[in-house]
Amino acid sequence: MCLSLESHVYFAVDTISTNQSLSGNQTIVSAGGVFRLGFFRPGNSSNYYIGMWFNKVPQLTTVWVANRDTPVRDIYSSVLIISDGNLVLFNESQVPVWSTNVSSSSDISSSVVAVLLDDGNLVLRDGPNSSTILWQSFDHPTDTWLPGSKLRFDKRTNRSQPLISWKSPDDPAPGLFTFEIDPAVTNQVSIVWNKSQLYWFSGTWDQRTMSFSLVRK
Template sequence: MKNTKNPWLKLSMLLFIWFSLNCQLSFGADTISANQSLSANQTLVSSGGNFVLGFFTPGNSSNYYIGIWFGKVSEQTPVWVANRETPVRDIDSSELKISDGNLVLFNGSQVAIWSTNISSNNSSSVVAVLEDSGNLVLRDGPNSSALLWQSLDHPTHTWLPGGRLSLNKRTNQSQLLTSWRNSEDPALGLYSLELDPAGTNSYIILWNRTRQYWTSGAWDEQSQIFNLVPEMRLNYIYNFSFYSDENESYFTYSLYNREIISRFIMDYSG
C-alpha cells in the first residue's frame, strides 16, 4: 500500500500525537488540574487578570523562580515566591504540577524542590487555582469550597489585602513577612515583620530574626491605630482590623476601593 498523499490526514495525525504527548496549560488559564503542568513561558492568569503566576527571573539574575506578580502593572512586580531558597536554571525542563495531592515544583532533573507539603491526598480531583485576590489556592475539586492550602497563609515579603499577619498563641508560630536578600535574590533576607511573640499586640521588625529594629506600638482599639504609627489616623484607603483571643492574634486589611492596586512589603533595606 502506498503512503497517503492526503495532507489533512497527516496534519490530523501530527496533532493527535502532539496532544497525546503534551498535557500542558494553555495561556491564560487560571487553574492547574491533575493532568496538566506549567513550564517555560506558560502562565496562570487570574479570572479578572489582576494577577499572573509563572516562572520569572528577578533583574539580571540567571535563576528562575515560580512567583505571582501583578497582571495590570507594566513593570513585573512579584508579590509571592514559592521556591525562594531553591531556584532553577532550566525552565524548559522544570515544571509545576499536581503530584500526590500537592502542588509541586520539579527541577530539570525531575527532583521536587518545592511543595505545598500538605498531608498526603491522592485524590485525582485536586486543582490549584490563582484567584483574583492574588491568592493561590489548592482545592479538592474545581467546585469545592474547602481549602487544602493557600499562599496567603505563607506570605513571603509582600502583604496583600485579605492576608493576615498572625501569631498562633498555642504553638507560638507566626505568619510573617521576610525581606528578600537583595533586589535580585528573593531568598530570606535580614529583616522580618511579625507580631511580637511577647504578647504586646504590636508589630516589630527584627534584624536577623533576633534584634528588634522597629516597633509599631500596641494596638489602640478605640482609635483603631497602632500607637507609634500616627499616620494611620489620616488613612482613607485601607480598612484595618486587629483581632486577638486566647488562641491567636492577627492583623488584616482590605481596600475601601477595590480598584486600587496596593501592597505592603518588607523591603530588603529594612
C-alpha cells in the same frame, strides 16, 4: 527594584489541574486578570523561580515566590504540576524542590486543583467546584502583605507568620528583615533585623488605632 520581564505564554485559565502543568514561559492568570503565576527571573540573576506578579503592571512586580530558597536553572525542563494531591515544582533534574506538603487521601488527591484568585491568593481545592481550601499562599507569604491576607502568631506553636525581605533585588531568598506580630506583645507588630535585633515596632493596637510608634536602629 528592577526585575526582568520576558515573553510569557498566557493560559486563558486560572487553574492547574491534574492533567495540566506549567513550564517554560507558560503562566496562568486570575479570572479577573489581576495576577499572573509562572516562572520569572529576578534582576540580573540566572536563576528562575515560581512566582506571582501583577498582571497589568508593565514592570514585573512580584508579590509572592514559592521556591525562594531553591531556584531552578532551566525552566523548559522544570515543571510545576499537581502530584499526589499537592502542587509540586520539579527542577531540571526532575527533583522536587518545592511542594505545598498537604496530607490528603487518595480519593481527594485525584481531584485537587490549584486556583489563582484575583486577591493574589493561590489556593489548593479538593475539586474544581469545591469551596474547601486545602492550602493557600496567604498562609505562606514572602515579602508582600496583600489586602485580605493576615499576619498571625500561633500561641500553641509559639511561631509567627511573618513577612521576610528578599536577600537582594537579584535573590528572593529570605533576607535580614522580618515583619511580624511581636511574640511578646501580640497586639503590636515589629520589624526584626538579623533574626534577633529589634529594628522598629508599632504602638499597641486597640482594635482601632496604634497608640504610638517608635523607631530603633
